[in-house]
Amino acid sequence: MSTDEKANEVSAAAADQEPIPPSSETEGSGQDSEKGAGGAIILFFILGLIASLVVGWVIFPQVLYSQKRQPVDFNHVLHNDLVDDGCESCHFFREDGTFSGVPKLAQCIDCHEEVNGEDPEEEKFVNEYVAREREVPWLIYSRQPQNVFFSHVAHVQMAQMECDTCHGPIGESENLKVYEENRISGYSRDIWGRNIAGFKRNSWDRMKMDDCADCHRKEDVNQNSVQTLRGGCFVCHK
Amino acid sequence: MKVDRRSFLAFVLGGAAGTALSPLPWKITDDISIWSQNWPWTPVPQKGEISTVNSTCTLCPGGCGITVKKVDERVIKIEGLNGHPVNDGGLCTLGLSGAQLLYGATRIRNPQKKVNGRWQKISWEEAVIEIAAKLKELRAEGSAHKVAWVAGTDRGTVPELFSRFLTVFGSPNFFRTPSIWDSYELTLYLTQGTRSMAGFDIENADFILSFGSGLVEGWGSPGYMFRAKAMMRKNGGRMDQIEPRLSKTAAKSDHWIAINPGTEGALALGLAHVIIKEKLYDRNFVNAHTTGLSARFQQVIDGFPPEIVSKTTGISTGTILALAKDFAAARKPLAICGLGQGHQAGSLQEFLAVHTLNALAGNINQPGGVWTLPEPDYIDWPDPEIDAVASEGLQQTRIDGAGSYRYPNARYLLHRLPKVVNASDESAVEVLFVYDANPVYSLSDAESVKKAFDKIPLVVSFSSYMDETTAMADLVLPNHVFLERYQDVPAALGFPKPIIGLSQPAIEPLYNTRHTGDFIIQLAKELGHNIAAAFPWDDYATCLEETLGDKWDGLVETGYWLDDEFSGADWADAFETASAKFEFTNNEINTLAEYHPAKIEGDESLYPLVLVPYDTMRLTSDYIASPPFLVKALEDTILKSNDVLLEINPATAQPLGLSEGKYASLTTLRGNARVKVHLTEGIMPGIIAIPRGLGHASDNRFLAGRGLSYNQFSSPVEDPASGHDAAWGIRAKLSKA
Secondary structure: OOHHHHHHHHHHHHHHOOOOOOOHHHHHHHHHHHHHHHHHHHHHHHHHHHHHHHHHHHHHHHHHEEEEOOOOOOOHHHHHHHOOOHHHHOOOEOOOOOEOOOOOHHHHHHHHOOOOOOOHHHHHHHHHHHOOOOOOOOOOOOOOOOOOOOOHHHHHHHOOOOHHHHHOOHHHOOOOOOEEEEOOOOOEHHHHOOOOOOOOOOOOOOOOHHHHHHHHHHOOOOOEOOOOOOEHHHHOOO | OOOOHHHHHHHHHHHHHHHHHOOHHHHHHHHHHHHHHOOOOOOOOOOOOEEEEEEEOOOOOOOOEEEEEEEOOEEEEEEEOOOOOOOOOOOOHHHHOHHHHHHOOOEOOOOEEEEOOEEEEOOHHHHHHHHHHHHHHHHHOOOHHHEEEEEOOOOOHHHHHHHHHHHHHOOOOEEEOOOHHHHHHHHHHHHHOOOEEEEEOHHHOOEEEEEEEOOOOOOOOHHHHHHHHHHHHHOOOEEEEEOOEOOHHHHOOOEEEOOOOOOHHHHHHHHHHHHHHOOOOOHHHHHHHEEOOOHHHHHHHHOOOHHHHHHHHOOOHHHHHHHHHHHHHOOOEEEEEEEEOOOOOOOHHHHHHHHHHHHHOOOEOOOOOEEEEEOOOOOOOOOOOOOHHHHHHHOOOOOOOEOOOOEOOOOOOHHHHHHHHHHOOOOOOOEEEEEOOOHHHHOOOHHHHHHHHHHOOEEEEOOOEOOHHHHOOOEEOOOOOOOOOOEEEOOOOEOOOOEEEEEOOOOOOOOOOOOHHHHHHHHHHHHOHHHHHOOOOOOHHHHHHHHHHHHHHHHHHHOEEEOOOOOOOOHHHHOOOOOOOEEOOOHHHHHOOOOOOOOOOOOOOOOOEEEEEEOOOOOOOOOOOOOHHHHHOOOOOOEEOOEEEEEEOHHHHHHHOOOOOOEEEEEOOOOEEEEEEEEOOOEOOOEEEEEOOOOOOOOOOOOOOOOOOHHHOOOOOEOOOOOOEOOOOEEEEEEEO
């Protein structure tokens, strides 16, 4: 097709269209619809913005974490009153300096070989675990990812830190809170912290890498790994 | 208001802006990175209390001390026990992979019975009742002697329980699996008159002359040999390795002397010839403590002058002369023999010849020499009452003929069992118990062994794994594995001092298994009468504790008991021969068939090559098959994918048109299979070699179908002097595949 032919075709197509009479009405309505479209665009932008903010701030945290109950409830206050050494009565250091973490059945069995009180949770504990010699599959709120090396003895015994600096006033709790498990990473919500934005008020609100680093910097801890003499990653990631 | 494309785009843009202003993208990125750095399916040791248990490894007869490291009740690592006299912290690859044998998926978890070719679970009580019924039947028929027992060792309380059981039941047919220690025991008995074990003070020697022994490839106690060899080398000691193949031991030696395989005895006699003719022997020792270096012995060595030995062995006369002189001149020379890891008894005359060299060097029962260790004597149970049926059964000759007129010196000839069983229509064995042994895999000529096992009406295996023998059994009554049970280890093979090790449980048994010692006691109780009376213990643990008496507490604590002050018997009591001296010759030795290199099966014209097996620390060929860790550590000059590599000298390969990595068809009179060729100068021309320990037909997916077993090609050769299997190879041919 030549250029002329193309030009003819275009003009033919133009001829097919009905001529639009120039009128102030149509001009006016044209301005209105542009104004309306602009409004709609802003509206939709805002709608999108709000919806995604709601998703990101409200729905996402609810979807991200699954709610799990501990197999048995536990009253820290009650037990704390009965022991002499505070947290270390049950969460003790072994002879080789390793930390025992959550108590095993062997520690509970001294008092709970039989049901002592009327608490149905205690009854459950004795019947389902003590009697069957099964360890309780406790869900651990503060369990760090596998690639993190953390030594309790260095912090609690050498640096004389208090348990609640990282773990909060858990010793004052009468019930175990719901364990929220991150559906992606599989770790507890307490590592990232309750606040989805990562803001914290207390030292125990978050247990992320930055929190460790902040404290190490603030306390002027040796920034190098003892083993590798290198700084940075190798202090905590072996 | 129209929802058009623009509105939609605006909505998306708003959404994107809002998402960026929300924590969602940052949080998801963080979570995904945590997830990807900690794959949840990667196994990691659990956290918990770390503890250790000192024990003894029983995966081979090496008697190494181990420290089993646990997190709570989970075994996570096995290490050599520091300060242990045998291995002092060292451990072989098999010992290190012990946890895989404990937790591996191939463990047998219940007692099982084969019904119409399929395994079915049964209870322990049913198993006891069923076996007892069969045994009662045999006693009633006067066929008590048709019960036989095969075990990896005859020392220690568990094997003693087996032989005690057979004795009160009425059968002389207890078998120990063959090894070089059969020949060493006989050698010590014939020359020194003692029923004893040989111990080698490798670390204090200054010249180790090894006739093919794989000192760093599992000969004796690997843990001790590694350590002692290293000490010996550190002190400036010399090591010469005589064998047709450049083994790891040869590579670690000062000299690798390639010899025509099977002629090691001739070389030893040739060296004795030079040492005697040139009067290089230790005159003080020979005059004071030996006898028989007389006309008769002169006559023997007269047949082995260096020129003739050179022709037989393929070693130059100069080398033979130099070797003899160096050996005699060394301060503490020590000659050892038994090929590779020592899984075959070998030629008795060869062992006598090699031991003679130690006597000529005056290096017996002293530091740096061969020690005569007394048999452990802590098992001192009262003699059981033998009833008439048992007495009749015990008078029968052994099925294998050991101890009979034909084989007066041999105690166990397991390699003859398949032959005897296959020889008659009705099996000579009615019930066969197998403990810590895998004869269907480890005996020569696997086909005939299988045929024999097929013929035996009731085979009972105590194995923890479905090995070749267990697969052919009718009942499998799985023992606890070594990390779950008590057991005494009464010696460490080749270690120069008396030592008792205790294997003790690191964890509770994982499955429905039972200690074989307990099973025997229960079986005896079920059979009743004097059989039950011979086993007065409630259980095996009680039996063991009572037997070990005042040694028990120390054993539990440290894992071993050592006679550290051991210095052998006084010279007056050291030799229990008629002359009370070491005897180069005596009436018994003179009646033995003369030394000739064992003639292996096959006609040279049809089978021009010689196939020999070799051993490596990265494979096991005993009753425990290689765990996955060992298979993974195998070098690709041994196994490539599923193909075993056949070592061949380029000069031998070239006329056959074989080149590196090509397939070849390997044929002997006993078997044929495809192998992959590996050219190496480290093997004599005319000789070809494959490793022992591959070609398992088990349910272990890491091992099954990988490579070939040497025993599918091999055939036993009876040693005319002892009756033991003296085969060192088999004639073979190779062609392009």
